[in-house]
Amino acid sequence: MPTSLEIGLYVFMLATFVGLEVIRKVSPLLHTPLMSLTNAISAISVVGAILIISADSATTLSKVLGFIAITAAVTNIVSGFLITDRMLKMFKRRPEQEVKK
Amino acid sequence: MTGSLVNYIYILSGALFVLSLKWMNSPATARRGVFAGELGMLLAIAGTLVGHHNNWEWILAAFFIGTAVGVPIAYIMPMTAVPQRTAMSHACGALAAALVGTAEFYQRQGAADTELGGIIMVALIVETLLGFLTFTGSLMAMGKLQEILPSRPITYRNQNLINATLFAIALGLGVRLILVPTDTILFPIFAGLALLFGVLLIIPIGGADMPTVIALLNSYAGLSACAMGFALNNPLLVIAGALDGSSGLILSIIMCKAMNRSFTNVLFGAFGQLQAAQGKVEQRAFRSASAEEAASVLEAASSVIIVPGYGLAVAQAQHKIRELYDSLTKRGIDVKFAIHPVAGRMPGHMNVLLAEADIPYDRLWEMDDINSEFAQCDVALVIGANDVTNPAARNNKSSPIYGMPILDVDKARTVMVIKRSMSPGFAGIDNDLYYMDRTLMLFGDAKAFVGEILKELPARVGA
Numbered sequence: 001m002p003t004s005l006e007i008g009l010y011v012f013m014l015a016t017f018v019g020l021e022v023i024r025k026v027s028p029l030l031h032t033p034l035m036s037l038t039n040a041i042s043a044i045s046v047v048g049a050i051l052i053i054s055a056d057s058a059t060t061l062s063k064v065l066g067f068i069a070i071t072a073a074v075t076n077i078v079s080g081f082l083i084t085d086r087m088l089k090m091f092k093r094r095p096e097q098e099v100k101k
Numbered sequence: 102m103t104g105s106l107v108n109y110i111y112i113l114s115g116a117l118f119v120l121s122l123k124w125m126n127s128p129a130t131a132r133r134g135v136f137a138g139e140l141g142m143l144l145a146i147a148g149t150l151v152g153h154h155n156n157w158e159w160i161l162a163a164f165f166i167g168t169a170v171g172v173p174i175a176y177i178m179p180m181t182a183v184p185q186r187t188a189m190s191h192a193c194g195a196l197a198a199a200l201v202g203t204a205e206f207y208q209r210q211g212a213a214d215t216e217l218g219g220i221i222m223v224a225l226i227v228e229t230l231l232g233f234l235t236f237t238g239s240l241m242a243m244g245k246l247q248e249i250l251p252s253r254p255i256t257y258r259n260q261n262l263i264n265a266t267l268f269a270i271a272l273g274l275g276v277r278l279i280l281v282p283t284d285t286i287l288f289p290i291f292a293g294l295a296l297l298f299g300v301l302l303i304i305p306i307g308g309a310d311m312p313t314v315i316a317l318l319n320s321y322a323g324l325s326a327c328a329m330g331f332a333l334n335n336p337l338l339v340i341a342g343a344l345d346g347s348s349g350l351i352l353s354i355i356m357c358k359a360m361n362r363s364f365t366n367v368l369f370g371a372f373g374q375l376q377a378a379q380g381k382v383e384q385r386a387f388r389s390a391s392a393e394e395a396a397s398v399l400e401a402a403s404s405v406i407i408v409p410g411y412g413l414a415v416a417q418a419q420h421k422i423r424e425l426y427d428s429l430t431k432r433g434i435d436v437k438f439a440i441h442p443v444a445g446r447m448p449g450h451m452n453v454l455l456a457e458a459d460i461p462y463d464r465l466w467e468m469d470d471i472n473s474e475f476a477q478c479d480v481a482l483v484i485g486a487n488d489v490t491n492p493a494a495r496n497n498k499s500s501p502i503y504g505m506p507i508l509d510v511d512k513a514r515t516v517m518v519i520k521r522s523m524s525p526g527f528a529g530i531d532n533d534l535y536y537m538d539r540t541l542m543l544f545g546d547a548k549a550f551v552g553e554i555l556k557e558l559p560a561r562v563g564a
Binding site for chain 2: 004005007008011012015016018019020022023024025026027028029030031032033034035036037038039040041042043044045046047048049050051052053054055056057058059061062063065066067068069070071072073074075076077078079080081082083084085086087088089090091092093094
């Protein structure tokens, strides 16, 4: 049986390849929204912060650090997703009648 | 039982994150992508809270504050300030990762023998090192973009030597901590050095290189979250971190290619030194024109390619450009926009600014797709772009920007450049484009000048 580290490395390897393939296909048109979206997704570290703060052995230090971490991550999640959507809403095609051919 | 349920939720959440990025490949599905991302995040947070909600009042308060700060940022931030917001958000993400790593390190001290063994400690050190240096580095990038800090490179003697030494010391302390995790006294020094290194890494980098730097910091922030996944043995964090890391990596490679520079060159070779060498330029003859002349040239054209640069955003001219686009399109003139990959202050920035002004996105063309069309176009109108149009990049081997892919503006039948003065651009390099016989220089503020052209245009309708 592979150890949890080995499984982690497998996951990392596969996720990196999937990431590279998927991102390569993103149109340069959307690179700015893409970056704010990945930013919001990488705020998944909020999970780690919740685990720290709610551990049975949580010290005051870890509560304070965890508190700041959750605040920072949630700010990223909320502003990241909302601003991405706000940007994407602005991307419009030409109205049908204007498109020739 | 709840343990395995949480894992299944995480698997679902990971799949949603991948789909979210996949749907970003086209503007038609991109908003669905955001929704998938939001759902994935919601599931991940809810799943985590099911099993872990001790000290819930702390968690709730933090969620509340984060939301209260995040919502206004998302809605108030003007689109020109998106690069700053992105840098700030890299800083927040990296800070979160670094603090979680720090908390883990101290919390596990009690059971250091079993809990801080080899690999976990390696992951924690990587997480905190990347986290702290990305935090201060992103703050510096944000300061430069917001122009709180000077956007020119800040350099001093032996810069690279000092930086390398600092980084080596931080790395040495990191290795020592991995070997002897109970040496807690070293940790604050290690963290402090990482923070300092982040500052020193970014201050020598000039404003023109910011797109690459932002993308690179994006990658670091992702890798830091990834390392957290290894420390906590949580595959979802590894997946999300790896997606972010690879995204940042691809974007920085694209930016580097678009400027014909290597990573090392961007990070360690400040553009500043090149500027000095190019200092003296002899006066050369050029032709300038008024708004009225420019309007008649545009009116006589059947195809126009507009080349926007960051100067357009600075002048807040995007809405005037939209009016010009409308006015020319109504006359049956084919108007396209040529977007260089490094136009703006972050990857894709110019597209967002033009989309905000309601310019249809199918009129925005990438460099490789439009370059062959300049030779057939009647007028190329350059607004606020400089170095990305400089033919020296193609034909002058001694130019600092030689080899950089450029928009072939000089091949158009007539070139018009709206510019404040003849002063050289960000890289401090004189642009041969301005001295061509076919080039008309239009001096003035981009927004005001386009406004004047517009005033000349309607008067001629039906005349």
